[in-house]
Amino acid sequence: MRSIVIDELRPPDMEKLISHLEANLGSSSLPDVFWLQVPDELLTPDQREHAECGPHRVAVVTELDSMRLELLVRSSQSLRCSCTGYVTSAQRDWLINFMDDLIDQLQLQT
16 A cells, blocks of 8 residues: 555654544544545546545544555545546645645644
8 A cells, every 4th residue: 555654753742643633534434544535626537427436535544653644545435446546646745735734733743
């Protein structure tokens, strides 16, 4: 799996991060996994055509001292659909900006 990882986060920063993710992102049925919805304007043509598969989202996974943003845009309905795929350049840039903004907003030490 292709991912962006922020690691070596201190326990107090992990607490802030998890609290923020719980309050602002969709939770999943898996512990420590959250869903970040891709904005409609960044969806690929295939993802736009498959509105019934939406919302299209990216997994944000927290671990003991890290956060991982998976670079796979998933359909919320099926993993086997053609609208599921690795991020485009624009989607990747949006994820990097999301991560940078999160670090700044929560004042995480990296």
